[in-house]
Amino acid sequence: MKNQxxxxxxxxxxxxxxxxxxxxxxxxxxxxxxxxxxxLIPTVRKWLKQExxxxxxxxxxxxxxxxxxxxxxxxxLSDHITMVEMDKEVAxxxxxxxxxxxxxxxxxxxxxxxxxxxxxxxxxxxxxxxxDIAFCTILKNRVFxxxxxxxxxxxxxxxxxxxxxxxxxxxxxxxxxxxxxxxxKHKMSFISGDAFEIIEQNVYNDKAYFFIxxxxxxxxxxxxxxxxxxxxxxxxxxxxxxxxxxxxxDDTPEIRQLAEKYGLDYRTIPMKTTHHLQKNExxxxxxxxxWTESNSR
Numbered sequence: 113m114k115n116q117x118x119x120x121x122x123x124x125x126x127x128x129x130x131x132x133x134x135x136x137x138x139x140x141x142x143x144x145x146x147x148x149x150x151x152l153i154p155t156v157r158k159w160l161k162q163e164x165x166x167x168x169x170x171x172x173x174x175x176x177x178x179x180x181x182x183x184x185x186x187x188x189l190s191d192h193i194t195m196v197e198m199d200k201e202v203a204x205x206x207x208x209x210x211x212x213x214x215x216x217x218x219x220x221x222x223x224x225x226x227x228x229x230x231x232x233x234x235x236x237x238x239x240x241x242x243x244d245i246a247f248c249t250i251l252k253n254r255v256f257x258x259x260x261x262x263x264x265x266x267x268x269x270x271x272x273x274x275x276x277x278x279x280x281x282x283x284x285x286x287x288x289x290x291x292x293x294x295x296x297k298h299k300m301s302f303i304s305g306d307a308f309e310i311i312e313q314n315v316y317n318d319k320a321y322f323f324i325x326x327x328x329x330x331x332x333x334x335x336x337x338x339x340x341x342x343x344x345x346x347x348x349x350x351x352x353x354x355x356x357x358x359x360x361x362d363d364t365p366e367i368r369q370l371a372e373k374y375g376l377d378y379r380t381i382p383m384k385t386t387h388h389l390q391k392n393e394x395x396x397x398x399x400x401x402x403w404t405e406s407n408s409r
Contacts, residue, residue, distance in 0.1 A: 169317070174326050235251070316354050380393070
């Protein structure tokens, strides 16, 4: 899932055969998510359409910002979508949006008086209910450096054009995104739980598509609370899946070795970091009949 870009700081080239311009991809998620996969959406669409029919079920075990699940729901690429997230703060947002007080959250964001004093008061409140945790998570995601929620991150000081903490606070946009999700949430389920358990439970589900986007090996520790996962175990489970899958990772010798060890085929795809440096990521899949050479250039 994860590397040092946000959904707002990505490629500038609108040619799909190079680095994807995310401005061409509808922004569905309320999160400004480090390592978000907005840039990968054109490739994900091809993957989901490989059988020329709607996918019966899409499972996203490491949901994070949820852009893949939301795209599948809005674009009718899957009949049902299951999102899974272990991080309690991120999970609270999806619980509230998909299963709870989505209107409350949207209205709270829209009407909130964003000041440093108010933010500190909100975050330091010791008596938070689930919807309060969800709001504080969105708040931190928008006013903390890089949208990073992990310990050690702090509030933006200068921001864009000296706007400080308001640099990434778009209340109307966030409100509208949350309200829009109401129209598709009937086809979405959310599980606050462990990705590995959900994958294990669905190993023999040959009707499902699995979009697996774990915390990456390089930047995970800096970006995520639950960064320390058993990557080899994930490869073991992925190799056992009877359904179709796409597993994404940073392109490192260790990941290539794991793919080869468990007989998993892969391709590389370019992306840009927040510093506009182009690098490759690895796409691992059960098959690449849907892949075109334009993906890799």
